[in-house]
Amino acid sequence: MTSLRHQPLAHLALAARREPPVADAGVTLRALPYRPSIILRGESGDAGFVAAFRAGMGFELPLDPNRISSHDGVTALWLGPSEWLILGAMGPAGQGRLATALTGHHHAIINNGDGQQIIALSGPRARDVLGKLCPLDLESPDLAPGHCARSILARCSILLHPQPDGAYHIHVGRSFADYAWRLLADAGLTYGVAVASGD
Amino acid sequence: MLLLSCPWCGDRSEQEFACGGEAHIVRPLAPEDLDDRAWGDYVFMRRNEKGLHFERWRHVHGCGRWFNVARNTVTHEILAIYQVGDDRPELPE
Amino acid sequence: MSGESNRLTDGGRIDRTRRLSFRFDNKTMYGYQGDTLASALLANGVRLVGRSFKYHRPRGLMAAGGEEPNGLVRLRQGGRAEPNVRATEIILYDGLVAESQNRWPSLEFDLGALNDRLSPLFPAGFYYKTFMWPASMWPRYEAVIRRMAGLGKAATSADPDRYEKQYAHCDVLVVGAGPSGLAAALAAKRTGARVILADEGAEFGGALLGNGQQIDGRPAIAWVAGIEAELAGAENVRLLPRTVVTGYYDHNALVMLERVADHLLQPGPGQPRQRLWQVRAKQVVLATGALERPLVLANNDRPGVMGAAAVQTYINRYGVRPGRRAVLFTNNDGAYPVALDLARAGVAVAAVVDVRARAPIGWRGDLDRLGIELMADRAVLGVVGRKAVTGVQIGKLNEAGNAVVPGLSRHIDCDLLCLSGGWSPTLHLLSQAGTSLQWDARQGCFLPGKARQAVRVVGAANADFRLQDCLNLGADAGNAAANDAGRRRRGRGPHKPLADVEPALTPPRPIWSIPGTGKGGGKAFVDFQSDVTADDLRLAAREGYRSIEHVKRYTTVGMGTDQGRTANINALGIVAEALDVTVPQVGHTTFRPPFSPVAFGALAGGQTGPLLDPVRRTPMHGWHQDHGAVFEPVGQWLRPYSYPKAGEAMAAAVDRETLAVRTSLGLMDASTLGKIDIRGPDAAEFLNRIYTNGWKGLAVGGCRYGLMLGEDGMIFDDGVTVRLGEDHFHMTTTTGNAAPVLDWLESWLQTEWPELSVYCTSCTEQWAVAALCGPNARRLLAELCPDWDLSAEAFPHMTWQTVAMGEVAAGLEARIFRIGFTGELSFEINVPAGHGPALWAALMAAGEKYAITPFGTEAMHVLRAEVGFIMVGQETDGTTTPDDLGLGRMVSRKKEFLGKRSLFRRDTMRQGRPQLVGLLTDDPGHRVPEGAQLIAGADPAPPQRGLGHVTSSYHSPNLGRTFALALLQGGRARQGETIHIAYDGRAVPATVTGPRFLDPGARAK
Incomplete structure (x- = not known):
């Protein structure tokens, strides 16, 4: 069934472009493929809920604002005091395991993977290019790897997930993917843009 | 462009927030017991202060939480930021 | 004009090995790397650069920086042309093309100059007095005034260049890279603070670039280079030359315009022309310097009258001699070093005229050595010459400075008059930041008041005019700002360099206008760009204007593109004198952003055209595009409006789609629903x-x-x-x-x-939704879900099921809602968004035998309106209650809910509220426009009492006619009546009906 899954940026035919890599491109853009993910709702202050998550998933849910935690290919990103994005291994089996663990605690699990596109922005000028569109202080320690932040990219809502290698994973709603991609590609022109495909 | 300190996310630019108008307006528990004027006051009448103003903001492009702000509407000085449900802080007019 | 007749043989910060050619008014000229257009024009002996706004008087350059009121040119050509650019801010490049403005047919011979001769007809408030009657003629007057008075012409073709915006955050933003700003930036940098240093000039150094001062025993400019090198090498510092801070907003948000490529023939590949910075600074240090004021005297606008400091800059920075024989006129010490620099550059200095009884002692020795005559307690009363200065008239003023002492007048020949009327700290940004300004009567200028934001003001902007003070206080401010931003340098305080010894300052003598020699002495200009004279201001005072805000609007003083940078203080002084009050009693006008003009292109940045606003695409967008959909924006979404076939008219396509849903099968993309x-x-x-x-x-x-x-x-x-x-x-x-x-x-x-x-x-984004509607909907869906019982009994209306679809539908799992918006049998099929295209394709393929027809929003509107379904935002407008729409049955009496109490207010229960009705025009082919007003009678002539308005109006192929929905006062009781729909001066008769035109009956079950 995965093959039926249509990628939000398929119309740009990014893989087929095979443009010669821009030798000294300031930034590289990449549309990451589908990853199963969910939004998890529950109360940070509900010790039972937090413990149940730990028991079911084998790691701690990040309770501090804008922090992330990871374990065994699964990453939990803090979105709000009662909201997390759980990224990876959240297909039916993973979801079932989590739902079972959380039984009896007030929570909600909302499928999210189809509704999102992650655009990876990397390269030596990634921060400058992102800084054209996003009002966050990207040099702040609050945005070091290990953190995440919801904000805006020009006029659409994003979740920003800085990577250890200086790249940014920018999560946008599926319907905004084309807009966000074009914004970034245009902003990157100043420093040269390369397009990469795949992971 | 204001700089608001979200109680959860810290300093963020005004663009990430939506203002929800005057704070501390409590919905009457028994609306049907109110006459038209009293109900109209609750629905329509706002203080529109020049100076100290208590208002609600939501971090819409962030954690999604509503919170309260005490702001001077003349100078835009932010005098206090506090959680929904907390009492209005004591501030000089 | 013979080449660079006014270029000095050596000196200046220009590179004489790099000669640049440029064209001004179609004449080719040459300058050097490091020139501005203004300095190059002066070097080429060009004195006349423009015609004034109202009187078309000949004008020359007066300043060397952003305060220049006259030297506005049209820069570049075609789509890149930009009007009203100050020649003093244009960095010269090879191939530059500029032309003068506001003259016809040519700069030298300008017909508009007749306005000057007719000037008694053009007093202050002239437009208001002359052209306001009759009011109907104003548009014609305005067209004529526009042609005669006005500035440059904008480009008419599209600008080919890119513009961009950039956010930035810092601990300390230092505005201005003169001595104070550099000292502040250095001190802040050494604490480890994140520093941004912005200066509007191409080079750092500020006033040091134009005067010959020394720091730490060497030329100040070498000190500047050393600091700049240290700052440039630091990771925590961002240096932004050619960047003007245009706005200071709340919470230390500042906007800066960086001229990235304006100094190049054209931007490089990918390079933006300009970049608009949006900065959030924890602390701000304003080191914005001060502006030298001109003195207001008769004919002070003649080409060859210049600011003294500007002249000094032209000599020392650009190696240009703006005249051959100079007179300097001053009320403060500023003109003295200029006189010395002029003499050293080989300009004959005829006299230094000082309006003060006591001229400063410190400069006397130097003046004597160079043989320059000092005329203390004298004033220049007027300028002689028309297209250029040929001489000045000198006399003595009485003690009050408001009359000329007779009999002491004297004429001196010269071609250059340097004016120094004192210094005004550049506090526009501080004022924008909400800080009130305090008048200092002794210095005759405004000083910073108590700051409301995290800002410090240093240097000349704080009226600290001595270099040593600038260096010391600048360093202290930079260090303190960094400390307040949480950065601290261990151990030592900031380093403070030593300036060379400066003569003690003698207090200035504030004087706002020099009394003329009587009637006909010539206009004494206060605002050169807006052509406002001292007499205009006095006239306004005589006519009763008291507030400076009103005087400004009446006389237009300070309303040019320079926002009166050189005019405002003199204007205040003159108005105060005319009203016999103090300057603080008159007050000052509010400074508003931008400090310097900003092109719309820069404000828009990259977010133009397709990037202006998000365009949201549904998962099936590509299919719609491939199948000829015409889209319409719905919020930020693009939705198919209709799918016209080749050669098919839009109305025909909508009819075809509408019919298909009623007779067989239609398919609509409903993914955009929240x-x-x-x-x-x-x-x-x-x-x-x-x-x-x-x-x-x-x-x-x-x-x-x-x-x-x-x-x-x-x-x-x-x-x-x-x-x-x-x-x-x-x-x-x-x-x-x-x-x-x-x-x-x-x-x-x-x-x-x-x-x-x-x-x-x-979870809007997570789901793709395909709405399958029509009598054959169940039949088709059953084929796609062979293992599922879709009968009305097993899957009744207003229920939903999770359905495992069959092989034809690729085994997709769907949530199917048995609901619809068309009145026909409908299934809304929800699948994860990524599966939307596969689902859609499967439905279209399998539906072929039922002639399945994709339909867009317009057919959907017709279908829902035919069965009387309301559309929020169309039948409602924020003043519509459920009962108004006949939806009273939706309102529970038993429970409390949001808004319930309001349904029982007197207004919401009154008789005669607009109510939803149907309208059928007498002419079945007539489709009235939505929004048209309803009236009772057949005569549309105003005045009319409106009875409501048309909310929806369509042609229905199912009804074979047009129909409309409307909100009509007391409408439910008026069924069968005839009312009229008024628009475009006509009244179209229509019959009031119920809001439901069609009933699909059993086939929808």
Whole structure:
């Protein structure tokens, strides 16, 4: 069934472009493929809920604002005091395991993977290019790897997930993917843009 | 462009927030017991202060939480930021 | 003019090995790397650079920086042409093309100059006095005035260049890279603070670039180079030359315009022409310097009258001699070093005229050595010459400075008059930041008041005019700003360099205008760009204007593109004198952003054209595009409006789609509907409070239509919500209201009802929705779901099921809602968004035998209106209650819900409220426009009492005619009556009907 899954940026035919890599491109853009993910709702202050998550998933849910935690290919990103994005291994089996663990605690699990596109922005000028569109202080320690932040990219809502290698994973709603991609590609022109495909 | 300190996310630019108008307006528990004027006051009448103003903001492009702000509407000085449900802080007019 | 006749043989910061050619008014000229257009024009002996705004008087350059009021040119050509650029701010490049403005047919011979001869007809407020009657003629007057008075012409073709915006954050933003700014930036940098240093010039150094001062025993400019090198090498510092801070907003948000490529023939590949910075600074240090004021005297606008400091800059920075024989006229010490520099550059200095009784002692020796005559207690009364200065008239003023002492007048020949009327700290940004300014009568200028934001003011901007003070206080301010931003340097305080010894300052003598020699002495200009004279201001005072804000608007003083940088203080002084009050009593006008003009292109940045606003695409967007859809924006979404076939008219396509749904089968992309996952033990109670109708009784597996009101009782949104589980609902909202509804729900949950355990989470993006509608909908779906019982009994109307679709539909798992918006048998098929295209393709392929027809929003509107379904935002406008639309049955009497009390207010219960009705025009082919007003009679002539308006209007192929929905006062009781629909001066008769035109009956079951 995965093959039926249509990628939000398929119309740009990014893989087929095979443009010669821009030798000294300031930034590289990449549309990451589908990853199963969910939004998890529950109360940070509900010790039972937090413990149940730990028991079911084998790691701690990040309770501090804008922090992330990871374990065994699964990453939990803090979105709000009662909201997390759980990224990876959240297909039916993973979801079932989590739902079972959380039984009896007030929570909600909302499928999210189809509704999102992650655009990876990397390269030596990634921060400058992102800084054209996003009002966050990207040099702040609050945005070091290990953190995440919801904000805006020009006029659409994003979740920003800085990577250890200086790249940014920018999560946008599926319907905004084309807009966000074009914004970034245009902003990157100043420093040269390369397009990469795949992971 | 204001700089608001979200109680959860810290300093963020005004663009990430939506203002929800005057704070501390409590919905009457028994609306049907109110006459038209009293109900109209609750629905329509706002203080529109020049100076100290208590208002609600939501971090819409962030954690999604509503919170309260005490702001001077003349100078835009932010005098206090506090959680929904907390009492209005004591501030000089 | 013979080449660079006024270029000095050596000196200056120009590179004489790099000669640049440029054209001004179609003449080719040459300058050097390091020149501005202004310095190059002066070097080439060009004195006349423009004609004035109102009187078309010949004008020359007066300044060397951003305060230049006269030297406005049209720069570049074609789409890149930019009007009203100050020649003093244009960095010269090879191939530059510029032309003068506001002259016809040529700069030298300008017909508009007749205005000057006719000037008694053009007093202050002239436009208001002369052209206001009759009012109907104003548009014609305005066209003529526009042609005669005005500035440059904008480009008419598109600008080919890129512009961009950039956010930045820093601990300390230093504005201005003169001595104070550099000292501040260095001190802040050494604490480790994140520093941004911005200066509007191409080079750092500020005033040091134009005067010959020394720091630490060497030329100050070498000190500048050393600091710049240290700052440039630091990771925590961003240096921005050619960057003007244009706005200072709340909470230390500042906007800066960086001229990235304006100094190049054209931008490099990918390079923006300009970049607009939006900075958030923890601390700001304003080192914006001061502006030298001209002195107001007769004919002080003749080409060859210049600011003394500007002349010094032209000599020392650009190696240009702006004249051959100079007179300097001053009320302060500023002109003295200029006189010395002029003499050293080989300009004959005829005299230094000082209006003060006591001229400063410190400069006397140097003047004597160079043989320069010092005329203390004298004033230049007027300028002689028309297209250029040929001499000045000198006399003595009385003690009050308001009359000429007769008999002491003297003429001196010269071609250059340097004026120094004292210094005004550049406090525009500080004022924008909300700081009040304090008048200092002794220095005759405004000083910074108590700051409201985290800002410090240093250097000449703080009226500290001695270099040593600038260096010391600048370093202290930079260090303190960094400390306040949380950065601290261990151990030592900031380093403070030593300036060379400066002569003690003698206080200036503030004097706002030099009395003339009587009538006909010539105009004494205060605002050169707006052509406002001292007499204009006095006239305004005589006519009763008291507030400076009113004087400004009446006389237009300070309203040019320079915002009166050189004019405002003199104007205040003159108005105060005329009213016989003090300057603070007159007050100063409000400084507003931008400090310097900003091109619209820079404000728009990259977000233009397709990037102006998000364009949201549904998962099936590509299919629609490939199949000829014509899109319409719905909120930020693009939705197919219709799918016209080749050669098919739009109206015909909509009719075809509408018919197909009623007769066989249609398919619509409904993915844009807002979707909210609502979950928790109190979910049903929550919905009960949100919607007007009851929700506790809805069984799991059921769907229900709901209506949401604001607390004012007016309809806010509607949609179908389904019960997924005991504590779990899936709400749909209208396309445009998805975000507002979620905000609304969250505001009640978070602020008013925290006791409810409910989570609301948007899942709009997660689902693709295909609405399958028409008599053959069940038949087709059954083929795609062979293992499923889709009969009306097993899958009744207003229920939903999770369905495993068959092989034809690629085995997709779908949530199918048996609901619809067309009145026909309908299934809304929800699949994860990525599966949307596969589902759509499967439905289209399998539906071929039923002539399945994709339909767009217009057919959907016709279909829903035919059966009387309302559309939020069309039948509602924020003043519409459920009862107005005939939806009273949706309103529960038993429970409390948001907005309920408002439905029982006197106004919402009154008779005669607009009510939803149908309208059928007498002419069945006549389609009236939506929004048209309803009136009673057949005569549309005003005045009319409006009875309501048309909310929806369509042609229906199913009805074989047009029809409309409308809100009509007391409409439900008027069925059968004839009313008239007024638009375009006509009154179209129509019959009032019920709001439902068609009943699909049993086929919808």
